[in-house]
Amino acid sequence: MTPEQMGEDLQEVLLTEEQLHGRLAEMAARIDADYAGRDLLLVGVLKGAVMVMADLARRISLPVQMDWMAVSSYGSGTKSSGVVRILKDLDTDLHGRDVLIVEDIIDSGLTLSWLLSNLRSRGAASVEIATMLRKPDAAKVEVDVRYVGFDIPNEFVVGYGLDYAERYRNLPCVGTLAPHVYGG
Numbered sequence: 310m311t312p313e314q315m316g317e318d319l320q321e322v323l324l325t326e327e328q329l330h331g332r333l334a335e336m337a338a339r340i341d342a343d344y345a346g347r348d349l350l351l352v353g354v355l356k357g358a359v360m361v362m363a364d365l366a367r368r369i370s371l372p373v374q375m376d377w378m379a380v381s382s383y384g385s386g387t388k389s390s391g392v393v394r395i396l397k398d399l400d401t402d403l404h405g406r407d408v409l410i411v412e413d414i415i416d417s418g419l420t421l422s423w424l425l426s427n428l429r430s431r432g433a434a435s436v437e438i439a440t441m442l443r444k445p446d447a448a449k450v451e452v453d454v455r456y457v458g459f460d461i462p463n464e465f466v467v468g469y470g471l472d473y474a475e476r477y478r479n480l481p482c483v484g485t486l487a488p489h490v491y492g493g
């Protein structure tokens with residue numbers, strides 16, 4: 310899907326595909342350096358992190374393992390409920406593992422702060438976070454994030470895995486959603 314194909318539902322492109330890919334290469338290089346000689350497990354958070362995981366993992370040179378979790382706090386709307394549910398748990402035992410959670414966005418921080426403490430309680434050697442996007446002005450809880458792609462304004466965004474009511478995940482860039490779409 311191109312930005313043009315979103316028509317009037319797209320307000321503005323915030324980050325182009327090239328910007329996203331360029332930043333991911335930098336993040337992968339740092340991850341390679343930081344985890345050299347260690348056995349890294351990437352944990353992707355479904356569904357939003359699918360694009361970041363696919364593009365980041367392919368730029369990492371280390372032989373990482375990948376696993377997935379599905380949690381939901383947003384349902385179909387534009388506000389976090391704050392209540393996190395596990396919809397699909399990991400297949401991997403985290404005991405003694407170096408874990409890097411891969412996320413598309415940290416908005417209120419509620420999902421990630423919950424996930425961090427959940428995974429840390431499973432006996433991992435380390436648990437860190439890599440996120441493509443972060444909204445500093447939306448933070449309700451502070452989350453300690455090791456790798457951040459871009460800080461963005463406090464507006465609802467779609468694309469590159471991010472949805473509104475399950476749509477627009479396949480837009481290759483990140484854009485703001487026109488308010489008329491969600492009745493704003």
Ligand SMILES: O=P(O)(O)OC[C@H]1O[C@H](OP(=O)(O)OP(=O)(O)O)[C@H](O)[C@@H]1O
Pocket residue numbers: 354355356357358380381382383384389412413414415416417418419420421471472
């Ligand atoms: O910082 P927060 O305010 O908690 O928001 C961030 C979370 O919300 C989104 O997931 P969502 O629940 O929409 O699930 P999805 O990835 O399947 O779209 C996003 O992918 C993060 O996991």
Ligand code: HPA
Pocket residue numbers: 383414416464465466467471472473
């Ligand atoms: O801005 C957003 N867009 C889409 N999904 C989200 N989940 C948290 N914040 C967002």
Ligand SMILES: [Mg+2]
Pocket residue numbers: 357383471472
């Ligand atoms: Mg969502």
